[in-house]
Amino acid sequence: MLSNSSKYAIKGVLYLALNSNADHKVLVRDIYDTIHVPEAYLAKLLQELSRHGIISSTRGPKGGFYLSDEDRKHTLLEIVKVIDGENRLNSCVMGIRNCDMDNPCVLHKLVGGNKSKFINVLESTTILDLIDGKKGVEEFFPM
Amino acid sequence: MLSNSSKYAIKGVLYLALNSNADHKVLVRDIYDTIHVPEAYLAKLLQELSRHGIISSTRGPKGGFYLSDEDRKHTLLEIVKVIDGENRLNSCVMGIRNCDMDNPCVLHKLVGGNKSKFINVLESTTILDLIDGKKGVEEFFPM
DNA sequence: CATAAAAAAGATAAAAATATCTTTTAATCT
DNA sequence: AGATTAAAAGATATTTTTATCTTTTTTATG
Incomplete structure (x- = not known):
């Protein structure tokens, strides 16, 4: 459903949400170890999101990645769409042609509901929602 | 969530459920076009399931693939496990280490529920359930 | 302005998933 | 028994995903 890349990206953004703002930017080299994502690969993903x-x-100096207040209003689905593209999530669970919500195949009816809910969660959850009331990185990235 | 291979495999089994029995075996060459799966690749998948x-x-002659009455009692999850292995479905949605149902990370709590339901459907649905009351291939594989 | 810092961009590499092709084995039928 | 049929097994090829490395551009600062 979600590619590894999308998961990585979400983890990276989550880290930024918890540890950065316009006055405190962070470097990829300070993130990757905590969230267990290869440094160069994470850099690519964050660049893409940026x-x-x-x-x-x-x-440049004092530069880095960060989340502005506006950035925090983005949803998880937006992240996924940038990294995985529109197609991956929209396609029929079973990869059956001409099958969609309106004209679902049997399997679509069977599992499509859960998939829709999954997407709904991604769509209705902003970065801000995710970290609301949370104090530290540990809670998100348990070892 | 599900690999293409698993989707292909389920489609193949579904076709067999609708069109075969011990007295009427079918060849890969008679299946692949209808379900839109490459012939040689489908052969590999069915061989693996067999x-x-x-x-x-x-x-040999008069040979082919088919589903016995017993075969029809298998669940979709069993198919997926053979093709994708155990790990793919069991791993944390976010790929976070030491995160599971008992000790879920924040994201797990968020989307894990829907994933569990998805797996439950696969686990509780047999081939027989799937085709119950269905008359033809068209209903499953719309063009 | 020169230097250094850091993201951006581009090129390349490795691994996994998907797909095809060839040879072998087993079953049936004449 | 010999020929033929079809799955099984093995080997190889292609594509996509994941990952790394190198060069370029931008920015800050001494």
């Missing part, structure tokens, strides 16, 4: 305006970044 | 006792087959 390019799409999901997160913020500045180059 | 090897694991999920479906039946015999070689």
